Amino acid sequence: MDEIQRELLDIVTQVRTHLEYQRALGVRVIAVPSSVAPLSHSAPKIDASPSTPPVTNQKVIKAVPLSARGDDGRTSSVHPETLASIREELGECVRCKLHKGRKTIVFGEGDAEAKLVFVGEGPGFEEDQQGRPFVGAAGQLLTDIIEKGMRNKRAEVYICNIVKCRPPGNRNPEPDEVAACIGFVKQQIAVIRPQVIVTLGNVPTQNLLNTKEGITRMRGKWQVYEGIPVMPTFHPSYLLRSPGEKGNVWEDIKLVMKKLGLSIPSKESDS
Numbered sequence: 581m582d583e584i585q586r587e588l589l590d591i592v593t594q595v596r597t598h599l600e601y602q603r604a605l606g607v608r609v610i611a612v613p614s615s616v617a618p619l620s621h622s623a624p625k626i627d628a629s630p631s632t633p634p635v636t637n638q639k640v641i642k643a644v645p646l647s648a649r650g651d652d653g654r655t656s657s658v659h660p661e662t663l664a665s666i667r668e669e670l671g672e673c674v675r676c677k678l679h680k681g682r683k684t685i686v687f688g689e690g691d692a693e694a695k696l697v698f699v700g701e702g703p704g705f706e707e708d709q710q711g712r713p714f715v716g717a718a719g720q721l722l723t724d725i726i727e728k729g730m731r732n733k734r735a736e737v738y739i740c741n742i743v744k745c746r747p748p749g750n751r752n753p754e755p756d757e758v759a760a761c762i763g764f765v766k767q768q769i770a771v772i773r774p775q776v777i778v779t780l781g782n783v784p785t786q787n788l789l790n791t792k793e794g795i796t797r798m799r800g801k802w803q804v805y806e807g808i809p810v811m812p813t814f815h816p817s818y819l820l821r822s823p824g825e826k827g828n829v830w831e832d833i834k835l836v837m838k839k840l841g842l843s844i845p846s847k848e849s850d851s
C-alpha cells in the first residue's frame with residue numbers, strides 16, 4: 581500500500597467513524613452543502629448508515645432546518661419528526677457506561693408542544709426507579725416553582741435531562757456520557773421548539789450552551805441555543821441545600837414568565 585492509498589484509507593475511516601457517530605445520535609440523512617459538488621448528480625445526500633439496509637417501516641428523518649417549519653429563523657442540523665421517534669431510536673440504549681447501573685431510562689415528560697422546556701442534568705434515585713424526571717425532593721421543588729410560582733400545570737411544560745440514565749451516587753455525568761447522550765435532548769428540543777428553555781444547574785447550562793462559565797455567573801442572564809432564548813438558573817437540588825438562593829431563582833423565573841407573556845403575581849410584578 582503506497583502513501584496515497586494509506587491517506588485515502590485514513591480519510592475513509594474518519595468519515596465512517598463520523599457517520600457512525602451521527603447514526604448513534606439518530607441522524608439518518610445528512611444533507612450535503614450546496615457548495616460541495618455531489619459525487620453524482622443523482623446523489624445529493626449521504627446515507628448516514630451505509631452498512632444498514634433501508635428499514636421500510638420507519639420514516640426517513642429529513643435534514644430539514646427548523647426554519648423550514650416556521651418564520652422565526654431558527655436553524656438546527658437535526659430534525660426528527662416526533663418525540664416517539666426519538667424514544668424509539670434511543671431504544672434500550674447502551675451508548676455509554678451509565679446503562680450498566682440504571683433501572684430505567686428517563687426520557688422526559690410533558691407537553692410535546694410546550695412553550696417552556698426545563699433541562700436538568702440527569703436522573704436521581706427516585707427518577708431511576710419511576711422512569712420519570714424530577715420526581716424526588718428536588719422534583720417537588722421544581723413542581724412547586726411551576727405550579728405555585730408560575731401558576732401553570734407541570735403537564736403543560738416539558739422536563740428532561742442532559743443524560744437519561746442515573747449516574748452512580750448521583751455524581752455529575754462525565755464528558756463521555758454527556759457526549760453520548762446530549763444528541764437526544766437536542767432532538768427533543770428540535771421537535772418541541774419551545775419559546776424558552778430553562779437550564780437547571782451547571783451541567784445542562786455548560787453543555788447546551790457550550791461554555792465553561794459556572795452557573796453562579798450565568799444565572800439570570802439570557803442566552804441563546806439554536807435561536808431559542810435560554811435562562812440558566814440553579815438546580816432545585818442546590819436550592820434544597822441552599823434555600824437562601826430561592827429568591828434568585830424566583831427572579832430568574834419571573835424573567836421567563838415575562839418572556840412568555842405570563843402575568844406575574846401582582847405583589848411581585850414591580851420587583
Ligand code: SF4
Binds near residue numbers: 670673744745760761
Ligand atoms: S445516559 Fe444516554 S447515552 Fe448513556 S446509556 Fe443512558 S440513554 Fe444511552
